[in-house]
Amino acid sequence: MRLTSRHVMHTRQLIRVSLILLVFTSVRLGGQPLPDRPGGLRPVALTKPRISPLPEAQFTDEHKQRIAKFLPAGARPGNGFRTLLNVPELVDRTMTFHNYVTQDSSLAPRIRELLVLRTAWLHGSDVIWRERTPFARKAGLTNDELRKIAQGPGAAGWDAFEANLLRMADQLFRNSFVNDSVYKVMAARYNTCNLMDAGVTVADVASLALLYNTLGVQPDDAPATDRMPMDIPYRVDVPARETITLTAPRVAPLTGPGANNPRTFNLCPKLAAARNGSGYVNQISMLGKTGRARHRELLILRVGWNSQSEYEWSEHVGPVGGARKMGLPIERVTMGPDARGWDPFEANLLRFADEMYRDSVVLDRTWNALKQQYDDRLMIDATITAANYRMVSMALNLLGVQSNPGEEKLPAVPAR
Numbered sequence: 001m002r003l004t005s006r007h008v009m010h011t012r013q014l015i016r017v018s019l020i021l022l023v024f025t026s027v028r029l030g031g032q033p034l035p036d037r038p039g040g041l042r043p044v045a046l047t048k049p050r051i052s053p054l055p056e057a058q059f060t061d062e063h064k065q066r067i068a069k070f071l072p073a074g075a076r077p078g079n080g081f082r083t084l085l086n087v088p089e090l091v092d093r094t095m096t097f098h099n100y101v102t103q104d105s106s107l108a109p110r111i112r113e114l115l116v117l118r119t120a121w122l123h124g125s126d127v128i129w130r131e132r133t134p135f136a137r138k139a140g141l142t143n144d145e146l147r148k149i150a151q152g153p154g155a156a157g158w159d160a161f162e163a164n165l166l167r168m169a170d171q172l173f174r175n176s177f178v179n180d181s182v183y184k185v186m187a188a189r190y191n192t193c194n195l196m197d198a199g200v201t202v203a204d205v206a207s208l209a210l211l212y213n214t215l216g217v218q219p220d221d222a223p224a225t226d227r228m229p230m231d232i233p234y235r236v237d238v239p240a241r242e243t244i245t246l247t248a249p250r251v252a253p254l255t256g257p258g259a260n261n262p263r264t265f266n267l268c269p270k271l272a273a274a275r276n277g278s279g280y281v282n283q284i285s286m287l288g289k290t291g292r293a294r295h296r297e298l299l300i301l302r303v304g305w306n307s308q309s310e311y312e313w314s315e316h317v318g319p320v321g322g323a324r325k326m327g328l329p330i331e332r333v334t335m336g337p338d339a340r341g342w343d344p345f346e347a348n349l350l351r352f353a354d355e356m357y358r359d360s361v362v363l364d365r366t367w368n369a370l371k372q373q374y375d376d377r378l379m380i381d382a383t384i385t386a387a388n389y390r391m392v393s394m395a396l397n398l399l400g401v402q403s404n405p406g407e408e409k410l411p412a413v414p415a416r
Helices: 005-030 061-070 079-084 088-104 109-122 126-138 143-151 160-175 180-189 192-215 260-265 269-274 277-284 293-307 310-317 344-359 364-371 376-399
Strands: none
Touching: 061 088, 079 088, 079 126, 079 192, 088 109, 088 192, 088 269, 088 277, 088 376, 109 126, 109 143, 109 160, 109 192, 126 192, 160 180, 160 192, 160 376, 180 192, 192 269, 192 376, 260 269, 260 310, 277 293, 277 376, 293 310, 293 344, 293 376, 310 376, 344 364, 344 376, 364 376
């Protein structure tokens, strides 16, 4: 066949278009730079509640049963607990694990409170700080040590191991990961369940702080010495994350069938029995029950992307969340809320996840944008979805839980 100049020109145009599409597709599939990491600025607490605590006059037997089950005998529920009482099933799924973390884990009480308070400080949660300070004193922490917790692992006078635990909390908060040098110091002293309990303490308190911050829970009255020391400068100084995804687990899962996540946490049966927050998100939340599973998976995937949690990502693209099957634009999730193609509401869902990740609270304009379509229950459920999967991503990344065979991997992040 004789090629004319017209054929040659047409062929060149096709090649040019193909190359453009190839470059565009590779960029698109490769994802986009991540949002700023947490800890750049002190989180700004809301000055009034977005979801009001349930008044005692409205307590039913259902509410009173939760109070009796999860609070010490005779204790009156504070603002945090009364806010959660707006959805009694949410109390079941958050307080079961929180009580394990703060009362029943394998850690010494002093270590528990050290990690709880450092995580509360990092997230700017005066609510949790005030709740836990009396327990910290009972565990032997002095007023000077409480201030040192706010100052961080670099403060003078820490025992070397306790300083390392504070570094672990700081790295999980800022990097959603713990570097080998810190992890190995923990592993040299701690058994498997100690390691898991230390990590999930930070992760659980992070989740609760994000939930309280975003719902606008106000601190209960407390003596000045029990309040978060706001005169201490806010500083989070950690090295860069060493790797995105570990190539081998730090904690080998139990042998046998099933996914790697439960087989890892089932190494510590008491901890595994208490972990039930994801069950609320995936089974009880009104996002799923009102035909908004797409919204739920958008939030979960964006949190997984921001935290660079391959296991969380692969499970919700695939068998657990089914995002790929439901037609969710997976690659566009990595490009964030400003990518072309999102409708305004879904773009604001992604901003909701980004702001909670970066700022430990959601901005008013984003909250109000979602309120155009969501009632209070849906706003609570959107909040616990993002907060819970922040906790999940931290724990999975710390332990190096590997994605299951055949599932999609986390897309690569290009350099800034």
